[in-house]
Amino acid sequence: MTLPLVPYPLSVTEHDAPAFRLDDGVGITGDDTCAEQLRRALATVTAGTLGHGEGIRLEIIAGGPAESATIEVSSAGVVVTGADAAGLFYGVHTLVQLVRRDTEGWSIPAVSISDRPRFSYRGVMLDVARHFFDVETVCGWIDRAAALKVNHLHLHLSDDQGWRIALASRPGLTEKAAATAIGPDDGGHYTADDYAHIVAHAASRHMTVVPELDMPGHTHAVGLAYPEVVEHPVITDEVRAAAEEFGGGLPRTGVPYRGLAVGFSSLRISDPETDRFVRDVFTDLAALTPGPYLHLGGDEALGTDPARFASFIARATEIITGLGKTPIAWHEAGAAAGLAAGTIGQYWGFVTPTDGMDATARRFVAGGGSLILSPSDAVYLDMKPEPEFPLGLTWANGHTSVRRAYTWEPSSVIEGIAEEDILGVEAPLWTETARTAADIDALAFPRLAAAAEAAWSPATDTCTERTWESFRTRVGAQGPRWRAQGIHFHASEEIPWA
Missing domain, CATH: 3.20.20.80 (Glycosidases)
Incomplete structure (x- = not known):
């Protein structure tokens, strides 16, 4: 299944492994600025609040390309790493797009993502x-x-x-x-x-x-x-x-x-x-x-x-x-x-x-x-x-x-x-x-x-996902998030909205 990511990252690997569950015990640690932004974004998407524990780690590790980020998700936790503050910021927004709801509640699928921009x-x-x-x-x-x-x-x-x-x-x-x-x-x-x-x-x-x-x-x-x-x-x-x-x-x-x-x-x-x-x-x-x-x-x-x-x-x-x-x-x-x-x-x-x-x-x-x-x-x-x-x-x-x-x-x-x-x-x-x-x-x-x-x-x-059919599916998945954020988007009939 194509992950609902827009814009699509440089590299995405999905793992056949359990997802990371977003429950009351999960907390965010690491970079304070991005942690607060992620808390607000998750609260908007899930209509809930996180706890004060651990589970999601945000950090800046210099050395990679400007604005680049990596994301590692397993059932044990989530680590988002940016080469700079901008990269971490963008990594956080990618992570929010991964959040989904199933019969057990909110979760993030097990994935490895490496990302950086094409143009500056x-x-x-x-x-x-x-x-x-x-x-x-x-x-x-x-x-x-x-x-x-x-x-x-x-x-x-x-x-x-x-x-x-x-x-x-x-x-x-x-x-x-x-x-x-x-x-x-x-x-x-x-x-x-x-x-x-x-x-x-x-x-x-x-x-x-x-x-x-x-x-x-x-x-x-x-x-x-x-x-x-x-x-x-x-x-x-x-x-x-x-x-x-x-x-x-x-x-x-x-x-x-x-x-x-x-x-x-x-x-x-x-x-x-x-x-x-x-x-x-x-x-x-x-x-x-x-x-x-x-x-x-x-x-x-x-x-x-x-x-x-x-x-x-x-x-x-x-x-x-x-x-x-x-x-x-x-x-x-x-x-x-x-x-x-x-x-x-x-x-x-x-x-x-x-x-x-x-x-x-x-x-x-x-x-x-x-x-x-x-x-x-x-x-x-x-x-x-x-x-x-x-x-x-x-x-x-x-x-x-x-x-x-x-x-x-x-x-x-x-x-x-x-x-x-x-x-x-x-x-x-x-x-x-x-x-x-x-x-x-x-x-x-x-x-x-x-x-x-x-x-x-x-x-x-x-990139195999840089096609119209892939994009229209991925952008359609943004509908619930955009509604939650108060974005008055045009629900074009070209798109299979979630």
Whole structure:
């Protein structure tokens, strides 16, 4: 029987031996932090509490690969060992997935597991600009993703609809550009303390926050506060069509934008005041962000002259590297000849590239960087999972079923890119149609599990369990646990839910 593990570990051996029984006499010893996390997780799954004895041992033994873990289960006890704190944390989450109920109560089958990640970067993105989400919701998103061994949270903090983080050098951004969102909803923003709380909560789950300030496009909101650095909107047939289909009207200079159209806004490139603005906001953001990455966007600058776009990307990546951070940009930025060395590209084209998207992505690698893969027709969580689903969009080759989210292989997306050139996989969740935490859950689950497996587990041609039939069974077994954790997942008919 396939064990209900998602993402699937590197090596699993089941033993023909008695299981370990979880009864009132069992206790957890070892690493205090992970022990408390395991107690809470087991209490949620089993609706009970453990005793104060022994039986489950958690320990860190340095020397193995980063984030790696081993699990040994026999009728006599359980030992989870991590090569570091992150490895032990992930090992604990694997152990929780093994817990099952039989006629005698709760137990853990006798197994030996050795595990480590395929890619070092395993990400999710939450767009808090189209619709704003409070700190509690973001922290809940962190908890859900971390349980699937995701270790980076990409926060999309600015867009045409609003600016979401307070920065000391530019107070007008939150005073004048943060109040609105798509449609009738209110906006909002994070104070420095709010952001610090999110960063600390993520770190406690071994997750790095990657903040994004999108530019030079997606900057209409900036003009509400600092009109001198923003061009007038460029109204195209595509912008008019989006306004006709989704509402929100056409963007107008100095007026908050509540629609869904993209590509009409741009910073005023080559203006000295714009250069000062870019330096100010990234300097402040770098000071607030302990992680190594700052994301500068760089996508869908459709109304921006290509030569001026290239000069902007070269300057912005130079500013970020000068702050001691590594720039990340969407793959369109690869068109810039002056891209700072080591800049990381994030590919959001299709699983089968079109329109030269693969060529621009390869330029990041040629410049000493690497790639994060986010193929929109596989891991964009904001796509509809089914044609009639009430949430989501369909521009990425129609709806994205769970099967389509799972049956792709990262090493096969961009020709000429070696395994070592791929930093990892990220599943973005844009929020044009997501307004609540329950909406986020419904769009993300179970497809987030598919993306997490692509990021963590062995390649599809090296592991017998990396198949659609195995995955749909394993993810179906997560249903009771997700319900117990309060996750409002979409019970897709593709999955045989337990």
